[in-house]
Amino acid sequence: MGQKFAAMVACVDPRFLHGPNGLTLTHELAIGLGFRCFPVTRAGGVQDLVRPIREGHRDSIIRDLMVSIGHGAQDVVLVNHEDCKAYPRFSSLDEERRTHVEDLRNASQFLRSIDDFQEINIRMFLAELEQRNPDIFIFKEIRPV
Ligand SMILES: [Zn+2]
DSSP states (O other): OOOEEEEEEEOOOGGGGOOTTSSOHHHHHHHHHTEEEEEEEOTTTTHHHHSOSSTTHHHHHHHHHHHHHHTTEEEEEEEEESSOTTSOOOSSHHHHHHHHHHHHHHHHHHHHTSGGGTTOEEEEEEEEEETTEEEEEEEEEEOOO
16 A cells, blocks of 8 residues: 655644644644655745745755655645744735735745656645634645636
């Protein structure tokens, strides 16, 4: 029985470290999707793929993804989340969600422009906060444009 692997790009947010079953939320998401996980942990999730704060941050993520692909990952899962401290404050929840969805789609398109990613499936998720609990995230899959 072959095990599928995915490289998961997600934030360093500590709320991702504590899933309900004692696993990281990223790991929980991977299991739910049927993958074993290569975690690629970066402040802001995909932010450095679309708007790197410093020269080299984007290359660092790509290197981690390339190593994961070299070790058998056939999928890349991109995860951003609400209430992310790596992003500036938003004026509304609507603006916040729109920005994350745009960043996820732009990150996905950017990776698709790289030759080594032509055979890789890319999926995107926005982790939205459950309304009544600021520590619970619900993963919503984002469709490509
Ligand atoms: Zn974050």
